[in-house]
Amino acid sequence: MTPILLSLVIVVLLLIYLNTFRLPKNFPPGPKNFPIWGGYYQVLWENLNLPYRTFHAMAKRYKTNVVGLFLGNFKVVVACDLDTCREVLLKPEFQGRVDAFVPRLRGDGDLLGIIFSEGPLWQEQRRFMLRNMRDFGFGKRSDSLEHDLQEEVQDLIDLIRKGNTEVCKDRIAQIPELLYAINANMAIQIYSGDRKPLAEAHEFGFVMAEQAKVIDATTGALNITPWMRHFFPKQVGYTVTKHATKYAKRFVDSLISNHKEKLSDETSNDFIDRYIHEMNNRIYRGDEYNSFSERQLQVIGLDMLFAASTTIPFMTAFILLLLTKYKEVQRKCQEEIDQVVGQGRLPTLQDRQFLPYCEATIREAMRYQTLAPLGVPHKALEDTTLGGYFIPKGTMVLTSLYSAHRDEKVWDEPDKFMPERFIDSDGKIIRKDMTVPFGLGKRVCAGETFARQNIFVQMTGLLQNFDLDVPAQCRLPDLSENVSGISESPKPFQLKFTDRLYKKKI
Numbered sequence: 438m439t440p441i442l443l444s445l446v447i448v449v450l451l452l453i454y455l456n457t458f459r460l461p462k463n464f465p466p467g468p469k470n471f472p473i474w475g476g477y478y479q480v481l482w483e484n485l486n487l488p489y490r491t492f493h494a495m496a497k498r499y500k501t502n503v504v505g506l507f508l509g510n511f512k513v514v515v516a517c518d519l520d521t522c523r524e525v526l527l528k529p530e531f532q533g534r535v536d537a538f539v540p541r542l543r544g545d546g547d548l549l550g551i552i553f554s555e556g557p558l559w560q561e562q563r564r565f566m567l568r569n570m571r572d573f574g575f576g577k578r579s580d581s582l583e584h585d586l587q588e589e590v591q592d593l594i595d596l597i598r599k600g601n602t603e604v605c606k607d608r609i610a611q612i613p614e615l616l617y618a619i620n621a622n623m624a625i626q627i628y629s630g631d632r633k634p635l636a637e638a639h640e641f642g643f644v645m646a647e648q649a650k651v652i653d654a655t656t657g658a659l660n661i662t663p664w665m666r667h668f669f670p671k672q673v674g675y676t677v678t679k680h681a682t683k684y685a686k687r688f689v690d691s692l693i694s695n696h697k698e699k700l701s702d703e704t705s706n707d708f709i710d711r712y713i714h715e716m717n718n719r720i721y722r723g724d725e726y727n728s729f730s731e732r733q734l735q736v737i738g739l740d741m742l743f744a745a746s747t748t749i750p751f752m753t754a755f756i757l758l759l760l761t762k763y764k765e766v767q768r769k770c771q772e773e774i775d776q777v778v779g780q781g782r783l784p785t786l787q788d789r790q791f792l793p794y795c796e797a798t799i800r801e802a803m804r805y806q807t808l809a810p811l812g813v814p815h816k817a818l819e820d821t822t823l824g825g826y827f828i829p830k831g832t833m834v835l836t837s838l839y840s841a842h843r844d845e846k847v848w849d850e851p852d853k854f855m856p857e858r859f860i861d862s863d864g865k866i867i868r869k870d871m872t873v874p875f876g877l878g879k880r881v882c883a884g885e886t887f888a889r890q891n892i893f894v895q896m897t898g899l900l901q902n903f904d905l906d907v908p909a910q911c912r913l914p915d916l917s918e919n920v921s922g923i924s925e926s927p928k929p930f931q932l933k934f935t936d937r938l939y940k941k942k943i
């Protein structure tokens with residue numbers, strides 16, 4: 438190559454680079470951007486295991502509440518304190534979703550479902566889902582849901598007592614695996630009215646959990662550089678994602694086709710029935726705008742079953758981990774349960790208001806260990822501002838819920854685990870909740886109530902029946918060893934469950 442040609446190539450490459458990573462005036466400060474991954478190199482360099490923690494550190498370093506950078510070709514800003522996260526979550530112009538590879542893979546090329554859709558489709562489908570699932574106990578207190586939940590928790594307790602499997606043997610259980618089947622079944626039941634045998638529900642939960650771990654909370658290499666899947670399918674998480682998506686679609690399709698076979702005019706016994714009726718009615722009426730389709734029903738199923746089968750077991754696992762680490766908190770929760778509920782029956786959702794210390798422990802665990810540390814990426818639907826910075830239309834907007842929960846302006850000693858911070862001088866739970874583990878506003882987690890109810894009943898049921906300890910020759914993992922993902926999970930660990938001898942006390 439002649440020197441002139443070489444110089445020309447260099448100039449062209451430089452121009453492409455400068456053009457790709459050109460930032461508008463008053464864009465938030467952040468790391469330097471380099472070809473292909475933009476600022477992602479530095480994010481990973483500073484914390485390869487838990488990259489979201491880099492944003493928290495960067496915000497302090499740049500003395501800012503918003504960090505700005507490129508992730509691949511995506512222009513990205515990250516809100517890094519409680520006020521700025523609230524601004525993102527509550528301003529209408531930030532309620533878009535990012536058009537990326539994995540969401541399109543789930544929708545066979547389209548952005549479907551609830552989690553990754555936007556605009557009129559999202560609004561109509563979210564409203565329909567919440568309104569109809571409420572009738573089956575999703576998002577409110579319901580006797581039938583409570584009954585199902587109690588049965589699942591009782592099965593879990595029996596499994597711990599009698600279990601002789603790889604997941605639980607001699608009262609030593611693998612966490613979070615122990616919790617996969619119960620939580621997958623609770624979600625399958627709400628969506629389809631069905632319940633699967635233990636082994637099948639466990640397998641479903643296991644595959645979903647593996648998927649949650651490979652989608653990085655920063656949206657990951659697969660979303661920012663999807664072409665890399667052709668060269669490094671395993672490393673960028675494509676192998677697992679492709680397999681898990683195919684597996685989950687087959688699973689959901691079989692639930693739907695069972696319903697289609699049985700569907701009669703009167704039946705509306707579960708969400709799938711309701712959805713198919715609505716879809717058929719709209720076709721019959723010939724509605725001009727119709728976001729209802731069987732593909733949409735399938736992706737709502739993926740959203741729900743994926744969310745419930747990963748987030749609830751992961752969060753409950755973190756709570757068990759913290760209760761084992763902080764023994765005095767475990768003891769105080771047990772004392773409260775003994776006083777209020779006793780041992781004749783399992784704790785119920787009606788007991789929640791009378792168990793403030795247990796509630797405070799769950800709230801503090803969800804603050805201290807933010808399950809979705811960067812939430813789900815939002816998108817600016819128009820040119821706007823955030824924390825005083827200019828944010829162009831189309832920018833990906835991340836909420837560092839982790840930073841909101843460690844914000845020194847809001848929390849005393851934020852790095853300490855202290856359930857007492859949520860108890861007032863009368864021993865009651867503090868009404869005003871400044872935690873945001875589920876986000877806020879129009880995009881707030883659709884499963885918040887369901888998740889809180891499940892976590893409460895599982896945690897209190899287990900504590901009522903067992904003392905939690907570390908088995909001999911084992912150690913509890915540190916939170917810095919967590920497995921990163923769209924929802925974070927603890928490094929798998931073993932827990933010893935010892936029966937509490939209630940009868941002796943009576």
Ligand code: HEM
Pocket residue numbers: 526551552553563624740741742744745748749752808809812813814874875876877879880881882883884885887888
């Ligand atoms: C501890 C458990 C859970 C946590 C911490 C959690 C957290 C979150 C967060 C942070 C978001 C993003 C909000 C935003 O966009 O700003 C979200 C969205 C969502 N979650 Fe959850 N979630 C949990 C459980 C569940 C469950 C059990 C379900 C369903 C069964 C669910 C369904 C959804 C859906 C559908 C969305 C998308 C909402 C929308 O975009 O309109 N989540 N969740």
